[in-house]
Amino acid sequence: xxAAELREKSNDELEQLIAECNDELMHYRLQMATGQVxxxxxxRTTRREIARIKTILNERKRAGETAxxxxxx
Numbered sequence: 001x002x003a004a005e006l007r008e009k010s011n012d013e014l015e016q017l018i019a020e021c022n023d024e025l026m027h028y029r030l031q032m033a034t035g036q037v038x039x040x041x042x043x044r045t046t047r048r049e050i051a052r053i054k055t056i057l058n059e060r061k062r063a064g065e066t067a068x069x070x071x072x073x
Contacts, residue, residue, distance in 0.1 A: 018054070021053070025043065
């Protein structure tokens with residue numbers, strides 16, 4: 001999923017996507033251990049997806065902190 005599509009989602013939806021990606025990553029690791037891997041690059045793409053989502057959540061968090069800091073004066 002592209003970053004622009006992820007930015008349209010709410011924080012709760014992004015947290016849910018992280019949980020789904022982590023489940024998918026665990027399932028993939030089990031497939032690797034048993035030798036039943038269908039798509040070798042799936043591990044890498046899933047990890048990058050998680051990183052993309054966490055980056056967007058962090059951007060939103062930092063934007064909220066700067067907005068709160070400006071209200072203090």
